[in-house]
Amino acid sequence: MWIYIAGCLGIGLLAAAMLVVWPRAGLLARWKAARLFARRCQREDALKHLLHQEANGRPVSLESLAGAVQLKTDAAADLMEDLEARGLTRLEDGHFQLTPPGRELAAHVVRAHRLWESYLADQTGVGEREWHAQAEQQEHLLTPEETEALAARLGHPRLDPHGDVIPESGEPLPADVSQSLNTAPLNTPLVITHLEDEPVKVYDQLAAMGLGPGVNVSITERLPHQVKICAQGVQHVLAPLQAQNVGVEVAAEVVRPPQAERFLSSLDLGQKAVVLGLSPACRGPERRRLLDLGFVPGTEVRVAMKSPLGDPVAYEVRGTTVALRQDQARYIRIAEPVALAA
Known part of the structure; x- marks a missing residue:
């Protein structure tokens, strides 16, 4: 009996040891693979930073x-020593520089990151607050061949959902041309051209306000510790860090000033x-x-019912009652509302 128990224990210990040290599928092998992948992600993230700084004419420091x-x-x-040893960067005149292989990889x-965000935004139901996090993973997994196949599937878009240019293979990364809400002119019709997706917490806050590329906005007041704006007919107060992450340009054509824009949610x-x-x-x-539900230009919409808490709201559109959340209704631009029904 004891011999049988000892034999079972021995087999169990052997199986546990094999589970840990098995060359390709063991826990130790997986741990090593995860460490190598994490290190590769750090190298590629560093190269991205160097590329962004290079495109905008800014030097890279260790800080x-x-x-x-x-x-x-x-x-x-x-x-940086690892990148230099791999021939991806070099130190020149006291500044870190990308080598051609490093620039190509970056x-x-x-x-890959911007194409994957475009895929999530246009082809899936993934929420916009998840685009960046998922793209941060996929950018390190997509091969050049897979990236080109994805670009072809999307029709070779030129801009990602945040308004950033998606460079073609071999094309240099363009510099940022927009200015932030911290420096843009007051009381001037502006259009958002870029929404910085890092830090993620700040991006989530801006997205929750309905801000994004193409949205009309104007700055109504700028104080040392806050920036007041009007976007989509709603007033918002931004901290300087939030305002810095919103890139804008003066609107080339203004149909209605941002203060006069109305949305279904109002x-x-x-x-x-x-x-x-x-x-x-x-x-x-x-x-x-929303287009399939009938919210197309020229369609008349009426507020039929509101829930006790005001969200969702039922709308009559083309003889059908449709319930929308307020964060959906704020996407629908409307003309001046008609007086309340009797």
């Missing part, structure tokens, strides 16, 4: 690199209005769904 890849300065120095990672019970169109911030499946 800026450490902040970009979330490492301590000593670890960032080790990372451009591929940036291209209607009261019984009011009706004519749809002018959808906000450019509405993309992918969400946009297709």
